[in-house]
Amino acid sequence: MLKTAAISADALANVIDQSVDCVKLLNIAGDVLWMNSNGLCAMEIDDCEAVYGRQWAELWPEENRSLVADSLTAAQRGETVRFEAFCPTAKGSSRWWNVTVSGVTAPDGEAIGFLSISRDVTEAETQRRALAIGADELRHRLKNTYAMVSGLLNSLAIGNAETEAFARQMNTRLMALSTAQSFFMAPDVPREVAHLVPALMHPFISPACDVCMQRIERVLVSRSIADAIALIVGELAMNSAKHGALTHGGTIAIGAQERDGTLLLSWNEVSLQPVAAKSRPGGQGLDLIEMMVDVHRGTITTDWDTHGPVVQVRIPIPA
Numbered sequence: 001m002l003k004t005a006a007i008s009a010d011a012l013a014n015v016i017d018q019s020v021d022c023v024k025l026l027n028i029a030g031d032v033l034w035m036n037s038n039g040l041c042a043m044e045i046d047d048c049e050a051v052y053g054r055q056w057a058e059l060w061p062e063e064n065r066s067l068v069a070d071s072l073t074a075a076q077r078g079e080t081v082r083f084e085a086f087c088p089t090a091k092g093s094s095r096w097w098n099v100t101v102s103g104v105t106a107p108d109g110e111a112i113g114f115l116s117i118s119r120d121v122t123e124a125e126t127q128r129r130a131l132a133i134g135a136d137e138l139r140h141r142l143k144n145t146y147a148m149v150s151g152l153l154n155s156l157a158i159g160n161a162e163t164e165a166f167a168r169q170m171n172t173r174l175m176a177l178s179t180a181q182s183f184f185m186a187p188d189v190p191r192e193v194a195h196l197v198p199a200l201m202h203p204f205i206s207p208a209c210d211v212c213m214q215r216i217e218r219v220l221v222s223r224s225i226a227d228a229i230a231l232i233v234g235e236l237a238m239n240s241a242k243h244g245a246l247t248h249g250g251t252i253a254i255g256a257q258e259r260d261g262t263l264l265l266s267w268n269e270v271s272l273q274p275v276a277a278k279s280r281p282g283g284q285g286l287d288l289i290e291m292m293v294d295v296h297r298g299t300i301t302t303d304w305d306t307h308g309p310v311v312q313v314r315i316p317i318p319a
Helices: 009-017 037-042 062-076 122-157 161-182 193-204 223-243 283-295
Strands: 022-027 032-035 081-086 096-105 111-120 209-216 250-259 262-271 299-305 308-316
Touching: 022 037, 037 111, 062 081, 062 096, 062 111, 096 122, 122 161, 193 209, 193 223, 193 250, 223 250, 223 262, 223 283, 223 308, 283 299
Parallel strands: 209 250
Antiparallel strands: 022 032, 022 111, 081 096, 096 111, 250 262, 262 308, 299 308
């Protein structure tokens, strides 16, 4: 049985050697002094002497060497650095790594080297890229669908001034809706809340409903949080367009503020026509909103009265 008192330096070294991650010890100059057995295996290195004594940064592709060098500089200042980057194995196999770099000090506190732990995340990165490709394909199909519908409207309206005017209005709305849809997983999604929220609501605005952008602050958020906002606002707007104020008239007040590192997103809807319980958001749409908020360690509350929902979302904003 393993006991605390039995963990000698040799035993601890043996434990580290059995780690499934690639563990490396570097000297203060950034040269590789040691790599565990599983790390050598993961990197497909048959002879450890081929890497011992070499600069760690030189083992990376040229485009990532500055990233590695910067991580050592930061670790020397006492920081713990994490990054993900591509680096093929010694035999040329493609690999993506999640890397942690920290400084190593002597008992007297003197900096003597670095500890680097690399975890193979190739499968996760491959899946992420597959999802991105699928999202690109979906956006392409959606744009083609909107364009096809617009073309049909134009062709059917030719020769009638009244229907031509209607077709132009519908085409404007369809193109705006296409733009809003493209925000989901788009590489250029706006990250400033003051730009993102109005762009998401623009396709749904109609004379029948007064949409008020209430206290939309200029808050810069991460890409993932921008995606979350796009999903939340998009689902609420779609439901309102089907059953609530955007269809039957009324008001919608949307707010977005930053308070103590938390984004406060609010949706207050009042429809002129009572909203039946069966028409309230639920099922897959609401599940998606709740899952997205939960992923970001946020909270969401939804209060219903007979004329629409009051939704409050709180999502922490990383520094």
